[in-house]
Amino acid sequence: MGHVTAPVLLLLGRGKDSNSERGVDCPGDLPAPSDPGLVERAAAAKAALGDRVFVLGHHYQRDEVIQFADVTGDSFKLAREAAARPDAEFIVFCGVHFMAESADILTTDAQRVVLPDLAAGCSMADMAVLEQVEQCWDLLSDLGIADDVVPVTYMNSSADIKGFVGRNGGVVCTSSNAKRALDWAYAQGEKVPGADAKQSATKVLFLPDQHLGRNTAVLEMGYSLDDCVLYDPHKPNGGLTDQQLRDAKMILWRGHCSVHGRFTLENVQAVRQQVPGVNILVHPECRHEVVTAADYVGSTEYIIKKLDAAEPGSAWAVGTELNLVRRLAAAHPDKQVMFLEKTVCYCSTMNRIDLPHLVWALEELVAGRVPNQITVDPDTAHHARVALDQMLALP
Numbered sequence: 212m213g214h215v216t217a218p219v220l221l222l223l224g225r226g227k228d229s230n231s232e233r234g235v236d237c238p239g240d241l242p243a244p245s246d247p248g249l250v251e252r253a254a255a256a257k258a259a260l261g262d263r264v265f266v267l268g269h270h271y272q273r274d275e276v277i278q279f280a281d282v283t284g285d286s287f288k289l290a291r292e293a294a295a296r297p298d299a300e301f302i303v304f305c306g307v308h309f310m311a312e313s314a315d316i317l318t319t320d321a322q323r324v325v326l327p328d329l330a331a332g333c334s335m336a337d338m339a340v341l342e343q344v345e346q347c348w349d350l351l352s353d354l355g356i357a358d359d360v361v362p363v364t365y366m367n368s369s370a371d372i373k374g375f376v377g378r379n380g381g382v383v384c385t386s387s388n389a390k391r392a393l394d395w396a397y398a399q400g401e402k403v404p405g406a407d408a409k410q411s412a413t414k415v416l417f418l419p420d421q422h423l424g425r426n427t428a429v430l431e432m433g434y435s436l437d438d439c440v441l442y443d444p445h446k447p448n449g450g451l452t453d454q455q456l457r458d459a460k461m462i463l464w465r466g467h468c469s470v471h472g473r474f475t476l477e478n479v480q481a482v483r484q485q486v487p488g489v490n491i492l493v494h495p496e497c498r499h500e501v502v503t504a505a506d507y508v509g510s511t512e513y514i515i516k517k518l519d520a521a522e523p524g525s526a527w528a529v530g531t532e533l534n535l536v537r538r539l540a541a542a543h544p545d546k547q548v549m550f551l552e553k554t555v556c557y558c559s560t561m562n563r564i565d566l567p568h569l570v571w572a573l574e575e576l577v578a579g580r581v582p583n584q585i586t587v588d589p590d591t592a593h594h595a596r597v598a599l600d601q602m603l604a605l606p
């Protein structure tokens with residue numbers, strides 16, 4: 212399959228906006244993608260750096276980049292791997308901006324985190340900007356309900372948003388521990404330990420992925436769709452009445468993943484018709500109706516393990532990023548692994564990290580220069596760390 216990117220996402224990364232996940236254009240002198248020596252150059256630079264460098268590769272990265280990763284994983288696993296390597300002077304993060312920020316927060320001050328292309332942002336993280344979230348919080352305060360609201364942010368958010376959440380008594384979550392994070396959040400308001408969380412006044416403000424928040428609350432915790440409201444930062448009052456905000460148990464931020472949000476119920480129905488007996492396996496960032504119609508739902512790591520354990524000869528339609536689905540199909544030739552959607556769907560910002568950018572970043576490090584360093588200011592880092600540590604301490 213060819214490399215196709217959604218034109219709208221190619222606009223990401225243009226322009227400098229310090230409040231944005233989008234980053235800026237690469238300042239470097241990149242080698243040409245056609246250079247036949249790129250693989251050798253990357254290997255040579257990495258060998259020259261030895262243990263001084265540790266290369267992290269997210270599961271959605273291209274094959275040409277993944278081959279140089281010391282470890283692969285989802286965003287949370289990679290942040291922990293970075294934190295577990297205090298001796299590595301440089302962490303080269305082949306992923307997107309918010310992941311590199313988390314790595315910077317969790318590593319020592321002496322370590323430097325490098326993102327090979329600063330334009331590798333995340334459209335979902337971009338959908339929650341600190342100013343907007345503060346406006347929302349002011350609105351909840353004016354309504355007199357902010358004290359009952361516990362903010363929870365998905366890992367896929369900027370350090371600013373994680374800092375806001377830490378400052379306001381909340382927690383970070385991943386797609387693997389969202390239910391545990393929400394259980395903890397609702398329990399914060401319980402006057403009587405062990406009381407039914409649904410009876411308490413506590414609400415959650417869930418950022419920035421509406422789908423993960425809704426899917427977890429409704430499918431895993433027994434809340435109804437009516438318990439959830441959708442806060443649109445581009446509308447006055449979030450597009451909600453005061454009463455809707457007062458009545459809600461779950462205030463969902465209007466954000467979504469541009470990749471997982473593409474899968475539709477029609478995709479699920481079509482593949483079931485075409486491939487009798489197929490197992491549908493999707494990520495919880497998919498829309499509610501897709502997740503409800505699927506057979507299995509789980510994080511990237513869950514998807515990988517599920518296919519590892521699948522019976523030879525079984526058929527799987529997978530609703531997640533295409534680089535990963537292609538690698539899974541190649542890793543399981545004894546199983547029928549297909550993409551849930553007919554049209555090609557990579558994460559275009561993840562795909563910005565290509566071999567020329569990696570070669571450039573590694574060669575700069577060999578030359579004694581630190582390119583594209585990602586740093587989070589100490590105050591934001593402190594509060595974001597509080598919210599991350601709260602996640603690590605979840606029961």
Ligand code: SF4
Pocket residue numbers: 271307332333334335336367468469470471532558559560561
């Ligand atoms: S796959 Fe979705 S959530 Fe992940 S980096 Fe891309 S846009 Fe962001």
